[in-house]
Amino acid sequence: MHRGPPAPERIAPWPPTSLQKGKQKHCHGRREPLEASPKEAEKLAGEGAAPQEEPQPAAMAPGVVAVEEEGEQQQQGAPPRRSPLAVEALRDKIVEKVKANRVTLIIGDTGCGKSSLGPQFLLEENMEPILCTQPRRFAVVAIARAIAESRNWQLGEEVGYHIGHSNVSDLNSKRSKIVFKTAGVVLEQMCDRGIAALRYKVIILDEVHERSVESDLVLASIRQFLMKKSDLRLVLMSATADITRYKEYFRDVGRGERVEVIAIPSSPRTSIFQRKVLYLEQIADILKINSPSLSTTYCSGLDASADAEITSDVYELIHKCIFFIGVLTDEALQTMKISKSCRKVILATNIAESSVTIPGVAYVIDSCRSLQVYWDPIRKTDAAGLVWISKSQAEQRKGRTGRTCDGQIYRLVTGTFYSSLNDHEYPAILRLSLREQVLMVKDETFTLFFPPALLQKVLNPPDPDAVEDALESLVQIHALEKTSSGRYQPTFYGCLLNSLPLSFDSSVLTLKFCELGAVHEGILISIMLDIQPLPILQPFGYQVLCQKYRDNYFKENGSVQIGKKEATTIGNLCAFQFWERVFKDKHRLDYLKDVANDQEPEESHTFLAKPEEEWCAIHNLVPAAFKNISEIYDGVMKQLHHFRPSFLVKINPPKYLQPSKFSHTCLHNEILELEEDMDSLSLEAENSHCDSQNQCAATPNVLQTDFGTTTIVEMLKMLVKEMKTQHVEEKTVSYMGQLGPFVKPTLGAEACVFFVNGSCTQGDAGDACRFSHSSFAPKPVCKFFLTLQGCRNGNSCPYSHDTGSLISTPSTSGICCQEGRATSLCCTRLFPADGDGHILILNDKTPQFSSKLSQYYDACKIVAGTPGLQSVESYSVPKGLKILQNLADPSSLITGRDQKLPVPWTKLKRVFWFADFDNDESAGEQALLQKFFENIAIKILSERLSGLQVILIMKNTRYIQLQVKRLARECFFFLSESFLFDEATLGWFS
Numbered sequence: 007m008h009r010g011p012p013a014p015e016r017i018a019p020w021p022p023t024s025l026q027k028g029k030q031k032h033c034h035g036r037r038e039p040l041e042a043s044p045k046e047a048e049k050l051a052g053e054g055a056a057p058q059e060e061p062q063p064a065a066m067a068p069g070v071v072a073v074e075e076e077g078e079q080q081q082q083g084a085p086p087r088r089s090p091l092a093v094e095a096l097r098d099k100i101v102e103k104v105k106a107n108r109v110t111l112i113i114g115d116t117g118c119g120k121s122s123l124g125p126q127f128l129l130e131e132n133m134e135p136i137l138c139t140q141p142r143r144f145a146v147v148a149i150a151r152a153i154a155e156s157r158n159w160q161l162g163e164e165v166g167y168h169i170g171h172s173n174v175s176d177l178n179s180k181r182s183k184i185v186f187k188t189a190g191v192v193l194e195q196m197c198d199r200g201i202a203a204l205r206y207k208v209i210i211l212d213e214v215h216e217r218s219v220e221s222d223l224v225l226a227s228i229r230q231f232l233m234k235k236s237d238l239r240l241v242l243m244s245a246t247a248d249i250t251r252y253k254e255y256f257r258d259v260g261r262g263e264r265v266e267v268i269a270i271p272s273s274p275r276t277s278i279f280q281r282k283v284l285y286l287e288q289i290a291d292i293l294k295i296n297s298p299s300l301s302t303t304y305c306s307g308l309d310a311s312a313d314a315e316i317t318s319d320v321y322e323l324i325h326k327c328i329f330f331i332g333v334l335t336d337e338a339l340q341t342m343k344i345s346k347s348c349r350k351v352i353l354a355t356n357i358a359e360s361s362v363t364i365p366g367v368a369y370v371i372d373s374c375r376s377l378q379v380y381w382d383p384i385r386k387t388d389a390a391g392l393v394w395i396s397k398s399q400a401e402q403r404k405g406r407t408g409r410t411c412d413g414q415i416y417r418l419v420t421g422t423f424y425s426s427l428n429d430h431e432y433p434a435i436l437r438l439s440l441r442e443q444v445l446m447v448k449d450e451t452f453t454l455f456f457p458p459a460l461l462q463k464v465l466n467p468p469d470p471d472a473v474e475d476a477l478e479s480l481v482q483i484h485a486l487e488k489t490s491s492g493r494y495q496p497t498f499y500g501c502l503l504n505s506l507p508l509s510f511d512s513s514v515l516t517l518k519f520c521e522l523g524a525v526h527e528g529i530l531i532s533i534m535l536d537i538q539p540l541p542i543l544q545p546f547g548y549q550v551l552c553q554k555y556r557d558n559y560f561k562e563n564g565s566v567q568i569g570k571k572e573a574t575t576i577g578n579l580c581a582f583q584f585w586e587r588v589f590k591d592k593h594r595l596d597y598l599k600d601v602a603n604d605q606e607p608e609e610s611h612t613f614l615a616k617p618e619e620e621w622c623a624i625h626n627l628v629p630a631a632f633k634n635i636s637e638i639y640d641g642v643m644k645q646l647h648h649f650r651p652s653f654l655v656k657i658n659p660p661k662y663l664q665p666s667k668f669s670h671t672c673l674h675n676e677i678l679e680l681e682e683d684m685d686s687l688s689l690e691a692e693n694s695h696c697d698s699q700n701q702c703a704a705t706p707n708v709l710q711t712d713f714g715t716t717t718i719v720e721m722l723k724m725l726v727k728e729m730k731t732q733h734v735e736e737k738t739v740s741y742m743g744q745l746g747p748f749v750k751p752t753l754g755a756e757a758c759v760f761f762v763n764g765s766c767t768q769g770d771a772g773d774a775c776r777f778s779h780s781s782f783a784p785k786p787v788c789k790f791f792l793t794l795q796g797c798r799n800g801n802s803c804p805y806s807h808d809t810g811s812l813i814s815t816p817s818t819s820g821i822c823c824q825e826g827r828a829t830s831l832c833c834t835r836l837f838p839a840d841g842d843g844h845i846l847i848l849n850d851k852t853p854q855f856s857s858k859l860s861q862y863y864d865a866c867k868i869v870a871g872t873p874g875l876q877s878v879e880s881y882s883v884p885k886g887l888k889i890l891q892n893l894a895d896p897s898s899l900i901t902g903r904d905q906k907l908p909v910p911w912t913k914l915k916r917v918f919w920f921a922d923f924d925n926d927e928s929a930g931e932q933a934l935l936q937k938f939f940e941n942i943a944i945k946i947l948s949e950r951l952s953g954l955q956v957i958l959i960m961k962n963t964r965y966i967q968l969q970v971k972r973l974a975r976e977c978f979f980f981l982s983e984s985f986l987f988d989e990a991t992l993g994w995f996s
Contacts, residue, residue: 091119092270097127100268104128104208104239107266108232109256112243114270116405120243121212121361122149125184126157128208133239134183137206139192139224141216143169145360150174150186152363171507171637189220196227197452197504204231208239213361215247215398217433217466219443226464227456232259245405246398248430255465281408285421359402367407371416374400374424381439383475386730387796388439396428433466440468440476442510445485448496449504483514483732498649499822505645507638511729512536516642517822518725520653525646526660527718530582533638534575535794541581541635543626555626559584559708560715569793572722580708580715585632588670589621594976595947602944624672624702644966647984651822659980660714668712673703727792757783825986834862836916836957836983841867843915843953846907848896849873850920853883855959858992860884869908871899895934900941911945915953921960928967935973943977959987 093100093114104110114120125136140146150167159165166175166182168191175182189211195203209228214221228240242252253265284292356376375392376399382389395403400417407413417424435443440461446452447460461468477494480486485500496504499517506513512532519528534540542559544552560577562568568576593614600606615629622629646654710716758777760766766775777783788805790797797803837845845863847870850856856870866886871893883889888908890899896919899905907914921935946954956979958970965971971981 091117091123092272093119093123096268096270097123100124101127101131103266103268104133104241105131108236108238108263109240109259109265110242111247111249111252111265111267112241112270113247113249113267114243114245115272116245116361116402117363117409118245118270118272120270121145122152122156122363124241124243125210126153128241129183133207135181135206136184136208136210137192137204138184138186138210138212139189139221140186140361141189141213141218141221142357142360143188144357145213145362146186146188148360148362150184153184171634171641189218189224192224193220193227193446194507196224196456197446197449200451200456201231201235204228204238207237208241210241210243212243213359213402214242214252215244215402215430216359217431217435219435219438222433222435222464222466223443223460226460229256229259230456230460230463232256236260246401246430251465279408279410279412281404281413281415283404283415283417285417285419285424287420289416289418356399358406359399363409364406365410367409367413368411369414369416370403370407372400372403372418374417374419374427378437380437386479389796394427396431397424398430400424400427435461435464435468436466436472439479439510440472441479442504444473444476445480445496445500445504445510448486448494449501450496498651498824502645502649502651502822505649507641507645508532509536514729515725517651518728519721520646520651521822522721522725523653523656523658524718524721525653525657527579527714527721529639529642530579530635531575531718531722533635533642534578534582535571537631537634537638539628539631540574540578541585541627541631542578543628558626558706560710561706563710568719568723569790569795571794572719572726575794576715576719576722579718580713581627582632582635583713584625584670584708585622585627587668589618591978593617594978598940598944598947598977601940602948624700625707626701640969640972643971647962647966650825650962650984652825653822654825654984657982657984659982670707671704726794730792730796756786827986836955837863838915843867844869844909844913845916845918846914847871848893848899848917848919849922851922853889855918855920855992856887857883860887871896895937897937897941900938900945911949911951911954914951916955916957917942918957918959921958921964931964932968932973935968935970936976939974939977939979943979947978 100110100112112120112124121138121140125138128134128136138149140149146167146169150165151161153159154161154165157164161167162174162182164182165184165186166173167186168175169188170191175185192203204227211221211225211228214225232238232240249267253267256265358370358372374395376395377390378393379388379390381387404415407415443461447456447458457463461473477486480500481488481494484497485503486494487497488494502517503510503513506516508516512535515535516528516532519525519531522528542552542555544555556574556577559580560573562573618629618632621627708715756777758766758775758779766779785804785806788797788803788807791803791805791807797805797807841864844867845859847853847856847859847868850870850872851874853870853872856868860868860883864886865884869888869890870883871890873892873894875892890905890908893899893905899907919938942954942956945951956974958965960970974981
């Protein structure tokens with residue numbers, strides 16, 4: 007859970023106190039739960055509910071609330087009651103049909119047990135390994151944990167999961183028997199490894215009614231794979247899928263084969279908990295509300311967001327029934343515990359449609375709306391809007407209750423309007439930009455195994471015009487090129503874009519930053535644009551408090567004006583740097599001190615959960631965000647080193663990364679009251695952020711002069727502007743030409759936007775207004791159009807979106823080139839300036855490299871260490887070059903325990919290490935590297951050898967596999983350059 011001010015949680019009686027007489031009193035700390043009157047409880051409970059149960063948390067979709075209750079007879083800590091699952095009666099039939107048919111479709115009501123028990127049925131028949139996909143991360147983790155617990159397995163052994171960069175599978179066993187993954191992870195692995203990513207005996211695609219782009223592409227890819235691999239079994243599962251559509255889709259998989267459909271019937275009414283659905287007019291009748299706004303005209307429009315203007319009584323009914331708590335994924339799983347003393351109400355995203363059993367959910371309140379992202383072809387950007395959900399989605403939300411207790415579902419639309427909703431969800435592939443997907447299917451690795459025309463083989467093929475638009479967009483940014491034969495193929499830049507574990511726009515932004523030399527900041531900014539939660543704590547619903555927390559890390563002033571999204575991103579970038587420098591570096595230094603004193607480190611320097619949680623709490627930060635960002639950062643760097651773009655040759659780490667460039671001393675201040683902008687809340691003591699706690703009073707934590715913030719802000723503004731304008735087509739007709747020959751507008755003054763809106767107070771003639779009242783005057787440029795968030799008004803904006811005057815010469819930033827050939831100059835430029843200083847070369851086996859190097863540098867200032875025992879005379883070395891024999895472990899020389907350096911360390915300026923690892927034991931090699939970095943860091947810090955630089959010479963593949971950059975960073979080393987080694991000139995690297 008959050009430490010410090012977490013997302014607010016509210017406790018309320020049922021029905022809400024806002025509908026009772028009088029004003030509810032709030033207090034801080036622990037309190038007894040509020041209770042509804044017996045008459046109200048009886049009326050709201052309905053025929054099939056359990057009115058005397060106590061609630062417990064759940065997670066629902068936008069505008070959807072789940073109220074959880076604890077049963078009277080349930081013991082504290084005992085597992086929740088559940089009825090026998092309907093799928094258990096069909097175990098043998100499911101196994102038989104899956105063995106006999108290559109494609110099986112299992113249709114069963116929500117809560118029947120198909121998601122958790124289906125894979126186990128097949129496992130018990132030795133049909134492993136089994137891959138199970140889920141559309142949402144929450145379901146992946148929850149189901150994997152539930153199966154591991156039910157079978158008394160260690161998570162990560164027989165059963166595991168893989169979401170994003172968190173791979174908890176194949177850890178302690180050769181191969182997990184059941185692995186849960188998101189569709190996005192499976193698609194990414196297919197791009198990387200082709201058919202090898204699908205080497206399972208059974209693939210289960212759960213919740214196939216959910217039509218994300220990733221899910222559709224995975225389904226299409228596996229369908230193609232089934233035509234080549236006869237021993238693979240595919241199982242599709244859903245509660246609300248269109249059976250006819252899927253049977254038709256897999257009709258051509260094999261001659262004489264068909265899709266076997268298994269319908270799981272509901273259990274007898276006496277053995278399951280009951281559900282009752284109520285619509286808006288019924289809710290109003292229960293609460294004795296009589297309003298004309300509750301007629302069928304309330305929600306009869308096609309635009310879900312257009313009907314938000316409703317009367318106060320309906321607003322009170324809908325919105326004051328909804329209370330919320332915002333939690334992270336892991337924390338959401340922790341909330342699935344029986345509450346001891348209060349009713350918990352949780353508002354969440356479409357997680358309500360996940361195939362997860364959350365114990366104790368007694369009520370589901372469904373607004374029947376969803377926030378949907380779509381591609382705006384005019385603005386050339388993603389946009390979001392409220393839409394009405396489908397009946398299929400509503401049924402999934404309904405399925406969160408009635409599993410472990412009786413439940414009621416309150417749909418905040420009229421029954422008549424609900425019947426007009428679409429039956430199934432609109433496929434995302436028909437409403438989103440296809441740039442990322444088109445680039446992926448053009449990738450060489452992917453096309454080796456799956457057809458380039460895969461987009462036309464999905465369940466609902468996209469419009470050819472949408473595909474063509476994506477192709478043209480990719481050609482324009484040089485990610486694709488058209489060959490003489492008319493086919494499209496990815497450029498080096500396009501392959502690099504496709505490889506990054508980021509969204510398309512974030513990948514583009516990353517490479518643009520890298521071309522400008524801001525590799526570190528560019529990667530972090532792009533990650534911040536893609537993830538949730540962000541490092542800075544965001545108490546849900548309290549904008550003033552969110553602003554205050556952000557201002558502690560970045561605050562705009564007169565000289566720095568950027569968009570809201572940019573400001574949030576920069577603030578979180580500064581928060582990450584603050585965490586790295588103040589918390590992580592302190593513990594890194596403490597760890598090195600323990601190593602230097604031959605003490606066993608008290609805590610691992612790679613995992614400091616409890617101290618980090620406490621430190622983040624007093625600085626209003628989210629510790630889980632830092633781990634997520636660090637993992638994605640390593641993933642991006644891995645791909646950059648794999649492709650080796652030219653900007654890696656000179657990275658130039660920021661100067662503020664040096665230990666002496668930033669400091670922060672916490673000033674603890676005991677907080678006894680909440681911030682003025684927060685209402686009083688009644689919370690359980692263990693979850694309350696109203697309790698007294700230490701907060702750092704040394705604010706702001708970061709100044710604009712820290713971390714090079716001003717420079718990064720200007721870079722971000724410039725690159726966002728460049729990305730926005732590169733999508734705008736040049737106008738073929740000039741502005742003057744459009745006006746006609748008889749109109750001579752005054753182009754000096756910009757148009758008055760107040761006059762356009764009819765609100766200018768300077769008179770109709772505009773004589774007193776310094777802006778023009780002419781309809782032909784140029785509009786002022788919209789300040790939001792060229793920001794990350796963009797202008798939401800589109801064509802109705804009173805300001806100009808014409809970027810013609812803003813487009814300068816096209817920039818080549820982001821059009822990455824591959825690294826050039828190796829030259830001896832790359833290596834020799836790393837020598838100490840003017841020959842001032844000695845060079846130490848480690849693990850030079852022959853020592854051929856040291857001899858070659860003496861042609862460019864004074865041999866008397868070179869010391870070479872070799873692991874062999876041959877005499878010096880056996881080597882053909884220049885006069886003056888010093889040889890240290892039997893030096894297999896470089897750390898022994900650094901510590902001075904076994905051998906002494908023949909020159910003072912103060913004269914040493916460069917350390918070259920041939921990290922030539924011949925075996926594949928990564929763990930041993932990592933330990934050797936870690937030991938080397940630790941000892942050389944201790945030597946530099948203890949003897950103040952600030953001018954000493956370390957140069958590793960190793961294979962690029964091993965650099966990636968051993969995560970050398972991360973190991974070095976833990977000991978205060980930063981990558982500044984990475985280039986090809988010139989073996990022809992300086993000696994062969996074996």
